[in-house]
Amino acid sequence: MTAFEDLERGDIIWASDPLSEKGRPMLILGAPHLPNHGTQLITVLLSTKTYHEEALSLRDDDYEGDPLGKRSHVLPWSIVTLNSAADVEQYLTSLVDERTNDVASQLINYISS
Secondary structure: OOOHHHOOOOEEEEEEOOOOOOEEEEEEEEOOEEOOOEEOEEEEEEEOOOOOOOOEEOOHHHEOOOOOOOOOEEEEEEEEEEOOHHHEEEEEEEEOHHHHHHHHHHHHHHHHO
16 A cells, blocks of 8 residues: 555545545545645546546556556546545555646646636
8 A cells, every 4th residue: 555645646546525425536636745735646537438528538558557447537626635644545556647738738728717
């Protein structure tokens, strides 16, 4: 198991979903260590649903590690900040830097418009 403090940009984790009682995969876009709060994980949600037109589909070559079992899509407008190791159940895999940067750019486009 990867320690909470060792998780980094591009990692995909299974974590508590604040909008549901079940967990879901999340892509870490940032993992700043703040002096008064410790490490926080800034993440976006992943989904296997295909009805989100603006979702970014993940292809097998987008993964640095093993691909997730089902075709997944990143929802760059769904941001979740995790503050505790208790929120993270497990490390799943990671994305290549280029695809992680694509997701971050799409998020910036959303919050800049």
